[in-house]
Amino acid sequence: MNAVIAVDVMGSDSGPAALVEGLKFALDRRAPVEYIAVGDEDVVEPLLKKFGIFKDPRVSMFHASEVVSMDEKPMQALKHKKDSSMIRALELVKLGKAQAVVSCGNTGVLMTAGTIKLRTLEGIERPALGSIMPGRDRNFVMIDVGANPDPKPQNLLDNAVLGANYARAILGMEDPKIGLLCNGTEEGKGNSLVQGAHKLLKAAEGTINYAGRIEGFDVFEGDCDVVVCDGFTGNLLLKTLEGATKMFKGILKEELTRTFIRKIGIWLARKAFYDFKERIPVEKFSGAPLLGLNGLVIKAHGSSEARQFEGALGIAARCITEQMNRKIAEDIARISPFIAQTKAQALEG
Amino acid sequence: MNAVIAVDVMGSDSGPAALVEGLKFALDRRAPVEYIAVGDEDVVEPLLKKFGIFKDPRVSMFHASEVVSMDEKPMQALKHKKDSSMIRALELVKLGKAQAVVSCGNTGVLMTAGTIKLRTLEGIERPALGSIMPGRDRNFVMIDVGANPDPKPQNLLDNAVLGANYARAILGMEDPKIGLLCNGTEEGKGNSLVQGAHKLLKAAEGTINYAGRIEGFDVFEGDCDVVVCDGFTGNLLLKTLEGATKMFKGILKEELTRTFIRKIGIWLARKAFYDFKERIPVEKFSGAPLLGLNGLVIKAHGSSEARQFEGALGIAARCITEQMNRKIAEDIARISPFIAQTKAQALEG
Numbered sequence: 001m002n003a004v005i006a007v008d009v010m011g012s013d014s015g016p017a018a019l020v021e022g023l024k025f026a027l028d029r030r031a032p033v034e035y036i037a038v039g040d041e042d043v044v045e046p047l048l049k050k051f052g053i054f055k056d057p058r059v060s061m062f063h064a065s066e067v068v069s070m071d072e073k074p075m076q077a078l079k080h081k082k083d084s085s086m087i088r089a090l091e092l093v094k095l096g097k098a099q100a101v102v103s104c105g106n107t108g109v110l111m112t113a114g115t116i117k118l119r120t121l122e123g124i125e126r127p128a129l130g131s132i133m134p135g136r137d138r139n140f141v142m143i144d145v146g147a148n149p150d151p152k153p154q155n156l157l158d159n160a161v162l163g164a165n166y167a168r169a170i171l172g173m174e175d176p177k178i179g180l181l182c183n184g185t186e187e188g189k190g191n192s193l194v195q196g197a198h199k200l201l202k203a204a205e206g207t208i209n210y211a212g213r214i215e216g217f218d219v220f221e222g223d224c225d226v227v228v229c230d231g232f233t234g235n236l237l238l239k240t241l242e243g244a245t246k247m248f249k250g251i252l253k254e255e256l257t258r259t260f261i262r263k264i265g266i267w268l269a270r271k272a273f274y275d276f277k278e279r280i281p282v283e284k285f286s287g288a289p290l291l292g293l294n295g296l297v298i299k300a301h302g303s304s305e306a307r308q309f310e311g312a313l314g315i316a317a318r319c320i321t322e323q324m325n326r327k328i329a330e331d332i333a334r335i336s337p338f339i340a341q342t343k344a345q346a347l348e349g
Numbered sequence: 350m351n352a353v354i355a356v357d358v359m360g361s362d363s364g365p366a367a368l369v370e371g372l373k374f375a376l377d378r379r380a381p382v383e384y385i386a387v388g389d390e391d392v393v394e395p396l397l398k399k400f401g402i403f404k405d406p407r408v409s410m411f412h413a414s415e416v417v418s419m420d421e422k423p424m425q426a427l428k429h430k431k432d433s434s435m436i437r438a439l440e441l442v443k444l445g446k447a448q449a450v451v452s453c454g455n456t457g458v459l460m461t462a463g464t465i466k467l468r469t470l471e472g473i474e475r476p477a478l479g480s481i482m483p484g485r486d487r488n489f490v491m492i493d494v495g496a497n498p499d500p501k502p503q504n505l506l507d508n509a510v511l512g513a514n515y516a517r518a519i520l521g522m523e524d525p526k527i528g529l530l531c532n533g534t535e536e537g538k539g540n541s542l543v544q545g546a547h548k549l550l551k552a553a554e555g556t557i558n559y560a561g562r563i564e565g566f567d568v569f570e571g572d573c574d575v576v577v578c579d580g581f582t583g584n585l586l587l588k589t590l591e592g593a594t595k596m597f598k599g600i601l602k603e604e605l606t607r608t609f610i611r612k613i614g615i616w617l618a619r620k621a622f623y624d625f626k627e628r629i630p631v632e633k634f635s636g637a638p639l640l641g642l643n644g645l646v647i648k649a650h651g652s653s654e655a656r657q658f659e660g661a662l663g664i665a666a667r668c669i670t671e672q673m674n675r676k677i678a679e680d681i682a683r684i685s686p687f688i689a690q691t692k693a694q695a696l697e698g
Binding site: 134135181190216219220232235237240244245247248251252258271273279280 | 483484485495498532539540564566567568569578581585586587588589590591592593596599600601604605608610611612614615617618619620624628
């Protein structure tokens, strides 16, 4: 069976046209993947025609009359937006018609509805949002960046397994090195959550490639391929980095264009900025999967443009063809005896 | 009485010479501040002479035969390094001979020894580390960046009071706007700690200028003057930002110097980079105070050079002359009835 992706082409800040164009770019790559464009026929059909992919045998349409808005509450949406493109796309995965959903829509609704509709994989209590981050020499996975703000130590061990498999599928790493994000690397460092998670990760060593605690200084230096954290911290880090990057870029641009001489200088050196951008491939990795569910849910940035959406579709395709979820289930089965043992010991101690 | 600062000139990665030079720069500013250089006489005296400040009436020496090393454990140092420059400097504050300590030494030891020797101000349970961060148009205070990785909601309220007073003293803000760092601004967002702290901060509104939750995207945009968080998250944010900045700078530099043409371009635009640096004044604010103690403890970066150390000394002087600690005590006294009430309500509910 081919990989099939249910594409929510409605919910986004950029509008359906950008997303359908992204779908066209994905089709151009000629991978053996099929897509179901989910959304209002009256909107989607003309767009598929406009981008010349209406008759492509790899594309089908699934009508959904509603759209989940960006400020809707999860339980509200589940109750009142049953015929929305997002909910319908999730149902296509639940029914086995597709293996993945890709959506730019409301993150809270996508995560809650995804978890309720698809349920977690056996042995996993809570899903986690993974994100690919740029490193100096190679990219790495940060997990969780926002699904579970109040996890238990056990959840961080699950995050390690999920993140490692995501790094294998998307970054092609064979034995990803896992680090636990902490405010220091010495024994005893961390809040109580991290201290508990450290013990569990240590106990699972051998099954997972755990390298110990890692500090914020070092995450970009390639010391670890997977950086594990709670969803509150991960979300703050991701957004603060985005904020800082925007600020630095803004100030630098202002300064570089302040005088005529500077403008000439920067025109001469302009290729450096393209190459800089090239080395930090944010577009390619602009989708964050909600990992640990029976089926794949990819959250693309709310304001994704066509190329970014294509990147998110590519991530979905890769996770499917690499059979990531099957491998996660195998890993979880392999570590569960360790966990049971550690838990029993903790109860005895 | 003049402001008096006890200066630990021994414990640092850059060596005592850089720190004594920093002291010289601070003296050049001719503020009404006295300094006690604490350290091994055989090292300190020649350095004071070298930089021509040995006979300056504003400088005295206090001999301490030992140095706390960077990998020492706090309780070890307290027990076995009683005659170290750091411990002696703290004692000078305890004895009322100085109002502040500035040290580049071992952070863990400085925080633990500082807390044990000086004790917290009445009404404050745990001290917090404040840091001044660069914003697009103006700087802001982030607190706590590492003192207390596992706080209770009440501690975050104290952080708000401490941070607001620090912003008043150092950034000259009259009524600093306080934000609570969170993974979203909607009601109900945050981990359980932040949800609890939000309620307390709301209850203290009127006494403090609480603006609500703030997301990572927005901290650099000037929405808030004080960003409150737990010491685990704050430390990770600070270090991750430092790591990211280093990486971006490194990659940009590589790209900008890759070809001869780019080098010419960048030479023409070189002043833009100076101006960029000027707008992000990290040196001026390179000391982070441990706030909430009976006395002031300023942690300067372990590898501070002279100008950075001068910045840390300047922060100490400013906090003393602005009578920051007296104002913190007044604020705490003012909000304590609110807190007692909120706690009583929480127990009843």
